[in-house]
Amino acid sequence: MSDQTGAPQSGGGSSSVVETDVVVIGGGPAGENAADRAVQGGLQAVLVEGELLGGECSYWACMPSKALLRDTQVLSEARALPGARAALSGQLDVAAVLARRTSFTSDWDDAGQVSWADGAGISVLRGHGRLSGEREVTVETAEGVRTLRARHAVVLATGSTAVVPGTFADVQPWTSREATSAKEPPASLVVVGGGVVACELALAWQGLGSTVTLLVRDQGLLGRLEPFAGELVLAGLREHGVDVRLGVSVESARREDGEVVLGLAGGGEVRAAEVLVATGRRPRTRDVGLESVGIDPEHAVEVDDTLRVPGSDWLYAVGDVNGRNLLTHMGKYQARACGDAIAARARGEQLTGERWARTSASADAAATPSVVFTVPEVASVGLTLAEAQSRGLRVRAVDYELGSVAGASLLADGYSGTARLVVDEDRRVVVGATFVGAGVAELLHSATVAVVGEVPLERLWHAVPSYPTMSEVWLRLLEAYGL
């Protein structure tokens, strides 16, 4: 361990038992934050990590993928301004983009995160951890098997892994890991899937010079978001040269002459130097010992709003592994609530799971923000119109073309984008918002505050947006609603 738990130890050598307050299995963003909050709450914590401290997000997901996309976004915005466009000449420096991407992953070295954990007072134990009974975790380390016993809680934070359908079993496809860490663009890339990973990484590699084909089983992209979001992203991908084919299923896959050949249902083939399978993720629940405590490892680990497993007084799960929201910021949010809940219970406090309490991850169900970093960007929070209706809310959607807002028209000639508010008519509050267009990511937090705060429309009217910013879309939306 990189630090002492200060806890009594028994045994020695390869079978030593370490007792501590909290054991966290998985040192991704969620696990790190759960351990950190427990320590801040006055407890000792051991964080067990089998690969790189920092998890998927730091090395193979959020950070490298956004670094791969950023230059394409900037070029697209510059091309929308005649003056800046005139200054654009020559080619994108692909090697520089890849080097910057690599710098964000610290060249896949976690020394910086280990030193953060040390500073935060968290003990890091490297190895594969498994639950091995109540409050007990067994860790396979390079030095032998270690057993950890938790006085207060064990937190499962093992994340998720890419789902690769059996069709691709023999072709060693790229998953998001290879697609975020590749050392050079493949000449051609076929991407399978129509979700966030597929859209972002198709655009990233097209922007870096690959010829990209996107095969989508459904009739549209980004099915969980408002329909107009998928339509605008589809148009954006096609404008960037991605060959997007909708309603296409892959029936077979083989490698031939150094290429991947995909056979399509109904006939036809697609060939490319590489294939990226982006067909979703599953919680990492297998091989973590859930069976030893009577939990089915084939499903996400169910938790209550304090992130504790129902029926248990010691087992918690945060981040992707509980399937609530597969997003870094939501995993970290859950982890803060979880670490605080563990510390509070250790002090003998009774938690009722009250909505919006500091120890309840209430926003998971009501106000999850997310950004798709494509061109155009999609920024959304809360419920879509369809979700709100399916929950039985009496809602009304208000739409406005972002290009008609002065701030947006200044940002780009021919700015195209759409904004939607979903208003709960009974409470006259915003329960969902979606913005699609260039530069909308930074607009999102205003909507998150409105949704979480349940700010009445009449009061929102007094939140005056500055002129000429894109935020003026708030005023236009409220006017369109009838205020």
Ligand SMILES: Cc1cc2nc3c(=O)[nH]c(=O)nc-3n(C[C@H](O)[C@H](O)[C@H](O)COP(=O)(O)OP(=O)(O)OC[C@H]3O[C@@H](n4cnc5c(N)ncnc54)[C@H](O)[C@@H]3O)c2cc1C
């Ligand atoms: C390509 C891509 C891009 C993404 N972009 C974004 C984005 O822009 N914004 C965003 O919010 N989200 C994004 N996500 C989602 C985000 O990466 C995840 O939601 C986030 O990483 C989940 O954090 P976590 O801590 O739950 O799990 P992980 O990050 O998966 O970390 C889990 C950790 O647990 C370790 N582990 C697992 N099992 C064991 C075990 N038995 N013993 C010891 N250690 C173990 C793993 O090695 C890993 O380090 C993206 C995902 C992908 C695939």
Ligand SMILES: NC(=O)c1ccc[n+]([C@@H]2O[C@H](COP(=O)([O-])OP(=O)(O)OC[C@H]3O[C@@H](n4cnc5c(N)ncnc54)[C@H](O)[C@@H]3O)[C@@H](O)[C@H]2O)c1
């Ligand atoms: N910018 C971000 O915040 C960001 C970026 C990437 C990923 N993420 C997170 O990661 C999660 C996973 O993303 P994802 O895109 O991998 O999954 P997803 O579930 O969002 O999308 C999977 C896509 O694959 C399709 N699909 C599923 N099985 C298929 C099959 N057998 N053949 C063909 N198509 C199939 C689905 O119809 C869907 O379009 C997201 O839900 C999101 O929470 C976030």
